[in-house]
Amino acid sequence: MPELPEVETIKRQISEDLVDAEVIEADSHESAKFTPAREIVGTKLGELRRRGKFLIVSTDDDRELIVHLGMTGKLRLVETPTEDKYIRAWWKIELESGAYQFLEFSDVRRFGRIKVVKTGDYKDMATLNSMGPEPFDEKLDNQTFWENLKKSKRHVKTNLLSQKPIAGVGNIYADEALWHAQINPKAKTISKKKAEKLLVAIRQVLQQGIDNGGTTLRDYRDAYGQSGSNQRQLYAYGRSGEECFRCSKIMKSDTIDARTTTWCPQCQKK
DNA sequence: CCCAACTCCTGGGCGC
DNA sequence: TGCGCCCAGGAGTTGG
Numbered sequence: 001m002p003e004l005p006e007v008e009t010i011k012r013q014i015s016e017d018l019v020d021a022e023v024i025e026a027d028s029h030e031s032a033k034f035t036p037a038r039e040i041v042g043t044k045l046g047e048l049r050r051r052g053k054f055l056i057v058s059t060d061d062d063r064e065l066i067v068h069l070g071m072t073g074k075l076r077l078v079e080t081p082t083e084d085k086y087i088r089a090w091w092k093i094e095l096e097s098g099a100y101q102f103l104e105f106s107d108v109r110r111f112g113r114i115k116v117v118k119t120g121d122y123k124d125m126a127t128l129n130s131m132g133p134e135p136f137d138e139k140l141d142n143q144t145f146w147e148n149l150k151k152s153k154r155h156v157k158t159n160l161l162s163q164k165p166i167a168g169v170g171n172i173y174a175d176e177a178l179w180h181a182q183i184n185p186k187a188k189t190i191s192k193k194k195a196e197k198l199l200v201a202i203r204q205v206l207q208q209g210i211d212n213g214g215t216t217l218r219d220y221r222d223a224y225g226q227s228g229s230n231q232r233q234l235y236a237y238g239r240s241g242e243e244c245f246r247c248s249k250i251m252k253s254d255t256i257d258a259r260t261t262t263w264c265p266q267c268q269k270k
Numbered sequence: 271c272c273c274a275a276c277t278c279c280t281g282g283g284c285g286c
Numbered sequence: 287t288g289c290g291c292c293c294a295g296g297a298g299t300t301g302g
């Protein structure tokens with residue numbers, strides 16, 4: 001599932017190509033989740049940005065195209081249209097160089113969505129509107145993160161997935177970060193010391209994910225259709241029943257607030 | 271405001 | 287070989 005590192009990888013790959021590209025033609029699946037894709041025909045694009053797990057492209061008429069990849073979404077840039085029955089939206093664009101390319105949004109399970117809004121107008125997008133700070137924002141310090149965590153009384157794992165204390169963390173990187181910080185996913189109150197450790201761990205697992213071009217378990221591919229390699233360096237996610245890499249106890253898995261969670265019962269005690 | 275429950279979706283894995 | 291069942295889960299929606 002695309003989380004911050006996967007979305008960041010795509011952003012880095014095609015952001016520059018989109019600058020000053022003109023949208024010549026577009027079409028989409030008929031679902032209202034995707035039809036806004038058609039609204040930007042005739043505009044010129046700006047850079048592609050990332051906010052949490054959202055991709056945002058500005059247009060030259062003061063709007064923004066917002067893409068969320070959901071569970072199985074892929075955004076890719078190709079020279080000729082791909083034979084792919086799961087393409088939910090596509091845009092034919094003319095790059096600044098004069099070359100024509102196709103930006104394709106493919107999404108088997110249709111959990112992704114596309115929106116077009118006036119610049120910065122996210123009032124109809126609850127998650128984006130109340131999103132916490134970017135993990136690599138230098139202004140995000142230990143004190144702020146700790147205070148953000150304390151705003152909710154929910155399980156820390158669930159709190160992270162809400163995108164409110166910090167942006168961009170999903171199920172995989174949440175389990176990874178909690179393992180590294182040795183925090184029980186069901187903990188509800190986090191000491192300042194533990195919060196500091198968690199922030200370090202989040203930054204570390206996300207950076208490693210970016211460095212590895214994302215985690216490809218099943219569906220994730222980058223903007224050129226390539227797999228990431230971070231799945232080879234996971235310490236918690238998907239390791240239920242296997243030995244903890246730190247203490248050799250058997251890793252445990254359970255559903256916490258409807259999300260599968262894997263942790264070490266020995267070194268992630270409450 | 272917060273939170274919990276429900277909803278959206280389909281390929282793939284498994285038991286029989 | 288194929289059928290039925292279940293699982294993966296981010297975020298939007300609804301209702302308390």
